Amino acid sequence: MKYSTLQKVLHALSALTIIWLLMSGFYAGLISEDAALKRLIGELNVSVSLSLAPFFLLRLCVSFGRGYGALVGVKNLMPWLVFFVHTMMYVSVVIVLISGVFMMDRPIIFFNVVTFPQPLSSVDMTGLFGRIHTPACGVLAALITLHVVAVIKHQLSGQSIIKRMFS
Numbered sequence: 001m002k003y004s005t006l007q008k009v010l011h012a013l014s015a016l017t018i019i020w021l022l023m024s025g026f027y028a029g030l031i032s033e034d035a036a037l038k039r040l041i042g043e044l045n046v047s048v049s050l051s052l053a054p055f056f057l058l059r060l061c062v063s064f065g066r067g068y069g070a071l072v073g074v075k076n077l078m079p080w081l082v083f084f085v086h087t088m089m090y091v092s093v094v095i096v097l098i099s100g101v102f103m104m105d106r107p108i109i110f111f112n113v114v115t116f117p118q119p120l121s122s123v124d125m126t127g128l129f130g131r132i133h134t135p136a137c138g139v140l141a142a143l144i145t146l147h148v149v150a151v152i153k154h155q156l157s158g159q160s161i162i163k164r165m166f167s
């Protein structure tokens with residue numbers, strides 16, 4: 001599979017942003033006890049994740065499901081599994097983005113430039129989306145770990161797929 005420059009740039013941009021959001025988000029949510037740091041990460045990450053949204057939408061347009069054509073007729077399970085994991089990564093990012101917006105129980109402040117009202121006012125509904133956001137982040141983190149381990153395994157066995165996506 002060959003990737004266009006746009007696909008490579010969008011992959012690198014979303015990989016960096018998503019890895020930052022997952023690591024800092026779980027650190028703030030589950031590990032840190034520093035209230036000021038938790039608030040800072042919470043506020044920063046709302047703006048960072050909203051900045052990612054249009055780029056990720058563009059990425060969905062240029063990449064989502066594109067590997068399917070090359071798979072038709074393939075009997076080997078492995079390429080189908082890789083395609084499935086890639087597709088699930090896209091699906092979980094979309095669920096995480098949407099649940100993030102709908103879980104907001106306060107106004108959405110974008111880098112102190114624009115403020116949007118929270119879309120839902122019912123505490124039951126924001127709570128429901130909050131209960132979707134955290135496990136969806138967990139699934140995404142697991143899929144990304146699997147993805148990166150697979151890339152490293154390929155690299156170590158002499159098949160450089162890194163070059164395909166990063167050069």
Ligand code: HEM
Pocket residue numbers: 001007011014015016018019063064086087089090093144147148151161162163164165166
């Ligand atoms: C350090 C982190 C990462 C590395 C080294 C990496 C590496 C790669 C490589 C080498 C490929 C090409 C695989 C092939 O052609 O067989 C690829 C594809 C892909 N990666 Fe990553 N990746 C990383 C992070 C991520 C993250 C965080 C996501 C989450 C959305 C992601 C989603 C994808 C998807 C969906 C593909 C399939 C091609 C596409 O649709 O763009 N990757 N990655």
Ligand code: HEM
Pocket residue numbers: 018021022023024025026028029030041042043045046049050052093096097098099100101102103104108133134137
């Ligand atoms: C790909 C995008 C996103 C990723 C990877 C991500 C990741 C995370 C993670 C790992 C947590 C910690 C989970 C926990 O504490 O249980 C978290 C919490 C949170 N996320 Fe997201 N998130 C994303 C998008 C969004 C969006 C778009 C919004 C809202 C605009 C949002 C709002 C929140 C809020 C409000 C919290 C709870 C922490 C707080 O109260 O500040 N997230 N997110």
